Amino acid sequence: GIPPVVIERVFEPFFTTKEIGKGTGLGLATVAGIVKGHGGLVEVSSEIGKGATFRVYLPADDAQGDQHEEERQILPRGNDELVLIVDDEASIREMTKSTLQDHGYRAITANDGTEALSLYAKHGEDISVVLTDMMMPYMDGSATIRALEKMNPKVNIIASSGLSGSHDIAKEISNRVKGFISKPYTSEKLLTTLHNLLKRK
Secondary structure, three states: OOOHHHHOOOOOOOOOOOOOOOOOOOHHHHHHHHHHHOOOEEEEEEEOOOEEEEEEEOOOOHHHHHHHHHHHHHOOOOOOOEEEEEOOOHHHHHHHHHHHHHOOOEEEEEOOHHHHHHHHHHHOOOEEEEEEEOOOOOOOHHHHHHHHHHHOOOOOEEEEEOOOOHHHHHHHHOOOEEEEEEOOOOHHHHHHHHHHHHHHO
8 A cells, every 4th residue: 555645745746755766756647647638537545555546537428528539630640650669667658659559650668778779679670769768777868869879870869858957968969869858748749749750851
């Protein structure tokens, strides 16, 4: 279970009980942001010694359903491009992958820079964009970007981070960084940034 003093902050960006380098505290904040963006809410209940339950509530009536369907149609769609998502937060990886697949993209995921390089070596010719977190253990975003550029000087990269100043750092590392998304990001921000990058190619 989750202690009461912690449960009040679980959806707060950057709050984490993990050790330094083990987590950014953005996983649940991102989930809550995405659910809220769809007009829903997330509730959590917990009992020490028994566990915790998270409940996601989304609107189900026809009127709101039609409205959100219209919003999804307005969002820019991909054309079957393959995106490599690199992030050490499993919830962010899966939410981002799901969003991309729902809007016309293909997606593969890596949980750190070393896995990203392995996947890029295997699928690089087919990967249109790499979306990488800047703060990761073992091999961070900066090292990942440099290594990817050595593998392919024309690689297209979008960096993401919840830390201020990361945008400037990413741009200084490589001119292959074509976009930046602040965490927690919305589906609209993600899809618009991707669309604008691919449109320029």
